[in-house]
Amino acid sequence: MVDISEIRTLVNTYEDRQTALLPVLHYIQDKEGCIPTGMTILLADLFNITQAELKGVLSFYHDFKDQPPTGRVFRMCRAEACQARGSEALAAQAQEIAKGTDTAVEAVYCLGLCASGPAADIDGKPVARLTAEKIAQLILQEPAS
Ligand code: FES
Known part of the structure; x- marks a missing residue:
């Protein structure tokens, strides 16, 4: 505490x-x-x-939570630059991939990686140039300890 x-x-x-x-x-x-x-x-x-x-x-500020996350958190950027590179469709795919896992898929609005979008972060670690395959790897892999 x-x-x-x-x-x-x-x-x-x-x-x-x-x-x-x-x-x-x-x-x-x-x-x-x-x-x-x-x-x-x-x-x-x-x-x-x-x-x-x-x-x-x-x-x-949606980043502030009143409960700690119960699992992993994948936050897909939904701001303009990433939207122009397909983040909306990837976010929908991420939701499908995450079904049955302990990963929550959330939206975030710009991670400062606009030139390398579509971007996201998983458990706070930024990831860029995402594809559906990369998202599946990130969500389905065991978290680094
Ligand atoms: S718009 Fe996605 S990282 Fe900036």
């Missing part, structure tokens, strides 16, 4: 406390795999915002 002192230390590296909110949320998400609902009161208090405001931020 992320310790509040770690969060306070991170917040103190920012001149303006409010600008630390997203980095803090990413920090917690990276460590916990989610933003535990038990932390929302503490975070709202730390940032001097209401819980409703915090929930607004959390629901706006």
Whole structure:
């Protein structure tokens, strides 16, 4: 569990406390795999915002989850450059490939790999120049430990 002192230390590296909110949320998400609902009161208090405001931020950014993933996560880029290279069809194929596995297929909107699309990430690792065959390999292979 992320310790509040770690969060306070991170917040103190920012001149303006409010600008630390997203980095803090990413920090917690990276460590916990989610933003535990038990932390929302503490975070709202730390940032001097209401819980409703915090929930607004959390629901706006789909990357923030309230539960850690139960399996692998394959996120297919659905932004314009990847769409132009067929990501919509590949996402549908990924959904089919993932049936019966513990891999969740989600959408993401630009991973910064536009020139190498269609792109995705699997368990946070970026992958590019995807084809249906590559996607099948990624989803069906055992996760690296
Ligand atoms: S549009 Fe897909 S990585 Fe940028």
